[in-house]
Amino acid sequence: MPPHPSLKMKPERRTRLFAAATREFTELGFEQASLNKIISEVGMSKSSFYHYFGNKTELFEQIFAQTLAPITKIAEAFQPEILTKDTFWPGILMASKGGGKFFASQPEIFNVGRMFHRNLNEPNGICAEMMASPLALVSRILEHGKTIGTIRNDLPTSLLIEVAMAMGMAIDGWAVENIQSNSKNAFEDFNEKVVGMFINVLSPKP
Amino acid sequence: MPPHPSLKMKPERRTRLFAAATREFTELGFEQASLNKIISEVGMSKSSFYHYFGNKTELFEQIFAQTLAPITKIAEAFQPEILTKDTFWPGILMASKGGGKFFASQPEIFNVGRMFHRNLNEPNGICAEMMASPLALVSRILEHGKTIGTIRNDLPTSLLIEVAMAMGMAIDGWAVENIQSNSKNAFEDFNEKVVGMFINVLSPKP
DNA sequence: GATATTGTGGACCGATCGGTCCATTCATAT
């Protein structure tokens, strides 16, 4: 893959464009988002935009590529099969904290993540593709957890995935709007409680 | 409130219109749904439509009024304050089963419910209004549960609401697509497990 | 059968959409 043409843009301009686009995509969803509004917001003309991007979709994809793709790389390197009955949940918790740090280090990633979530169910299927490998990872984690007895076996994995994803998104959305305190303790406490909720739902029931 | 003009339509035609609209609204969301497509699908002209409806929004609202409003009436009559420590979760389970029966008795309500969920986050705010009282009810249930010690007190109610709602929607969506067996036993089992998941997440933690 | 009311087809409207096109400007390298 050759480098994307938009990388030739003046970085500051590219950043402002991406910020405006992220806001618009998040608020309205991909289809409903107005490309006209995005570019007029940053004072860019149609021809300039189409000089750097083939179409609206490419803008979306480039934002993803710049901020979220590195995370999926990390996630792909994660080997759930290594986890044992004793290390399973601590491993998840550690990964969660690590991910949290990564997120905290570049805050705009929160917004991109929300944009991503917001558009998962759009009929264009852009996100569905990008989500394929992370989804497969979650599936692997849950299936492995079932074999070693740390994940409940009485409900289908597909349901557990849906529920876990929905919980994660809900918690993330709530956190973005309600946690402004940067108190590190509070954040760690919260993180542990969140993982606790997943344990409550997903671990085997008597 | 005078009766809505659309009630004068030939019932069979109204039903077909509502079915097509529900499908479109569910698949694409309110804004993205094409009114042109809906009416052409049922062979109705623009003028006919606007003879019975003031605008696109009224169509959405009428579908809601016809199928979901009765449920919210029932929900509003529900008095969570009556529940005690012993009757809390059994009461919820019973209500859940009752609701399930009501749903099962008129299957198209599933589709309308999904349409409703699908559009909750749309920026038009139509659903947000309709959702106000059900949301308030959930809030009352959780707050009351906190005072009698059946709901965990270590996390804010607003977060618990978000998580519970997200779980419910995820489970509902999964069930609609994956439960076709009409085996009554299987359904009751599933219902109990679902309530169990809510108990796992929401009940107090040591 | 004449009259009034209700229902209907379809052309039309302004707005907005994503996307194209081209003439001009700007920067850079020789």
Place this chain on the structure above:
DNA sequence: ATATGAATGGACCGATCGGTCCACAATATC
């Protein structure tokens, strides 16, 4: 100074949107 390619402004395109309007058809009332 000039040639060259990248960058830009802005008019324009066809399509689609929700919604309006009016002339005509159907139905009901007398």
